[in-house]
Amino acid sequence: MWEMCESMSKQCYLLVILLLGVWGLKAEVQLQSGFYSVSGNEKQTYLNQSRLDANFSLIPNLTLSVISKLDAADRKVQEFPQKKWMNNSIGLQYRKEHWDAEVGYRNLLFGNPDRLQLYPEWRPGTDFDRQTQHQAQLGIKGNFAGLSVSAYGINKQLRSNPVEYVYDFGTDTMIPTVMPEQSFGDVYYGVELSYAVKPFLSINASTDMKQANFTGAPDIYKLNTFTLGTQMELQPISSSRFSGTFNWRNCDGRGIPDITRNIFETTLRYQQSLGLQFSGFISLINDSCSDDKLNEVYLLSNQVRCHLLYHFEYDPAQASYISAGVKHSLKEEAIAIFGEGQWKLVDHVYGTLGYRRIGTTINNYQVKVSYNFRSFTECYLQCNINDSTLSTKPLNYLGIGTSIRM
Amino acid sequence: MKASYLLVFITLLLMVLGFACKQATLTTGATMLVYEIDHSSCNGCGECIRVCPNDAIYFNVQSKAVIDQSKCTKCGKCVKVCPNSAIY
Numbered sequence: 001m002w003e004m005c006e007s008m009s010k011q012c013y014l015l016v017i018l019l020l021g022v023w024g025l026k027a028e029v030q031l032q033s034g035f036y037s038v039s040g041n042e043k044q045t046y047l048n049q050s051r052l053d054a055n056f057s058l059i060p061n062l063t064l065s066v067i068s069k070l071d072a073a074d075r076k077v078q079e080f081p082q083k084k085w086m087n088n089s090i091g092l093q094y095r096k097e098h099w100d101a102e103v104g105y106r107n108l109l110f111g112n113p114d115r116l117q118l119y120p121e122w123r124p125g126t127d128f129d130r131q132t133q134h135q136a137q138l139g140i141k142g143n144f145a146g147l148s149v150s151a152y153g154i155n156k157q158l159r160s161n162p163v164e165y166v167y168d169f170g171t172d173t174m175i176p177t178v179m180p181e182q183s184f185g186d187v188y189y190g191v192e193l194s195y196a197v198k199p200f201l202s203i204n205a206s207t208d209m210k211q212a213n214f215t216g217a218p219d220i221y222k223l224n225t226f227t228l229g230t231q232m233e234l235q236p237i238s239s240s241r242f243s244g245t246f247n248w249r250n251c252d253g254r255g256i257p258d259i260t261r262n263i264f265e266t267t268l269r270y271q272q273s274l275g276l277q278f279s280g281f282i283s284l285i286n287d288s289c290s291d292d293k294l295n296e297v298y299l300l301s302n303q304v305r306c307h308l309l310y311h312f313e314y315d316p317a318q319a320s321y322i323s324a325g326v327k328h329s330l331k332e333e334a335i336a337i338f339g340e341g342q343w344k345l346v347d348h349v350y351g352t353l354g355y356r357r358i359g360t361t362i363n364n365y366q367v368k369v370s371y372n373f374r375s376f377t378e379c380y381l382q383c384n385i386n387d388s389t390l391s392t393k394p395l396n397y398l399g400i401g402t403s404i405r406m
Numbered sequence: 407m408k409a410s411y412l413l414v415f416i417t418l419l420l421m422v423l424g425f426a427c428k429q430a431t432l433t434t435g436a437t438m439l440v441y442e443i444d445h446s447s448c449n450g451c452g453e454c455i456r457v458c459p460n461d462a463i464y465f466n467v468q469s470k471a472v473i474d475q476s477k478c479t480k481c482g483k484c485v486k487v488c489p490n491s492a493i494y
Contacts, residue, residue: 067469069452079483080456087452089469106465108455116459120479130461139467152467186464186474210476223476255476260440269446285494287442300440301494305447327491336491358491 029054030376034401038077040386040393047073047397061096065089072111078395082130084111100141108133115163115176118184121220121255127163131181134159146196154188155213185213186221194231202231210253223253229265239273259298260289276318280308303329315344317375334359340366348372362394363387376405439480445470447492454484454493 030053038045052068072084091104115127134157141150161181165174192206205228212221229247236242249263269283287300307325311318322341328334340354354366363386370380379402386394443454450469462477463484473484473493485493 071456079487080453081459082456085452085456089465102467104467108452118459118461119477120460135465137467154464154467156464158461184461188464210474212476221476223474251475253476263440265442283446285444287440287494289440301442303494329494 028056029406030403031406032401032403034380034382034399036382036397036399038073038395038397040395041075041077043075045073045075045077045395047071047077047399049401058092061094063093063095065091065093076112076114081114081116082110082112085109086111098143102137102139104137106133106135106137108135118158118160123162125165127165127176128160128184129163130158130160132159133157146202148194148196149192150194151191152189155185156188157183157185159183183214187211187213190225200232200234204229204231220253220255223251223256225252226250241271242269244268258291260300261292262290262294263300264288264290264297277311277313278309280306282306301329303327312343317344319350319372320344345369350378361389364394374405376403378403440475441473441478441480441482441485441493443471443473444492444494447490449490449492451489453487453489457483457487459483 031051033048033050036047036049038047048070050068050070052066054066056064058064067087067089069087070084071080071086074083076083086109087106088109089104089106091102093102094100109132110130113129113131115129117124117126118128118130119126135154137152137154139150139152141148159181160183162179163176164179165176167173168175188208188210190206190208192204194202194204196202205226207227208223208225210221210223210225227247227249229245231243231245233241233243245265245267247263247265249265251261251263264287266286267283269281271279271281273279283305284302285305286302288297289300290297305325305327307323309321309323312320312322314320320343322339324339325337327336336356336358338354338356340352342350342352345351348371350370350372352366352368352370354364354368356362356364356366358364365385365387366383368380368382370378372378379400381400382397384397386396388394445468448470450465450471452465452471454471455463455465459481460477460479462474462479463471464474466472471492
């Protein structure tokens, strides 16, 4: 526990600085933090999860948003290849009449990272430990009389230390040699056109380009995608909505197998509300693929998903509800089920029960008791237990946390 | 009006054909896997990015996770950690 507190100081300081910064701007701030004891790992593990969300209206139509998320543990948790992870983002969004533009910066920090073979196709014998990832992004969208135009650009730079292995004849072992930190960049950009043929029907075309932007990067990381599609949205009655999309996507890149060069995506979704209490939806997603000659069409994945939500009338805050859902993969014949309920026990006190079943291998149980001081401000005690037949069992969490809106 | 209904019918037919493709030859070799993220279910938590061993997932401008197919090795680790089962 003390080791975790000592080692997380850099990320913690950053979170505190961000909090003071947005507080000084008098932004709308939501802060959440929880401390958990994790069992089922190699040794007893302690975990802190914190999150900061802040929004600030600088001038009319211009919003500044700051998000910071921190996951810090004294040991690696499950399959995550680092002990600490921080995701910070800052964005400016401008909206006016027909235009919507946003520019942002995102930063990912990896604490005590494992060495991974990040690029096995390019440098198969070299490991990399992720240190920091910087991402600058820009998006713009315009709507003009049924014609919608949007474009985006993302520049992602991963700072990492490559580790090369040299054979030592004397000891008959591979000796790791840590190389100087390098930057490995990817650039993503694209444009989309969409036209509303009818109020309920639109057609769209888009192109997405991707280039690996680091020295010696082979063409296998280059990817160009062209998409044509149609989207339909109907509202038979005011409380229901039916939507569907069909897209044909052509992928061109050395790393893409021939058989998956053409992807056909189909989605259907039906939403229904009954008053203010009940709502639900059912959706179907199907992906199929084919080579450029379109000789045969192969199934990639398909699934049916259904969610239902009911809010209890007795709670004037509408915070008491029961929710259930099921996801069925038709191709893999696997089902995932979830159910969650939150009830107002006494004034300001809520109890939450949750259950999730994934296939026939994992049963997950969640229990939470929270005291609500006011809207979006609470403290809670939470327990998350997994019962699994897998050889690598999921972990169990027990902890306390708080959420504050300022 | 009749043209609108015809257009809707053709669109629905195209959509349904996507599901009718199941009867085609089905293979489950490793090269046939293509993982995608359902953005209507993705909450932008980033767990998939944390666990990915190949730097193959990134956030788009809307803070939704996107899989870079040029780098994805189909290891399936992202599918296991997604709390919303948004990866299929």
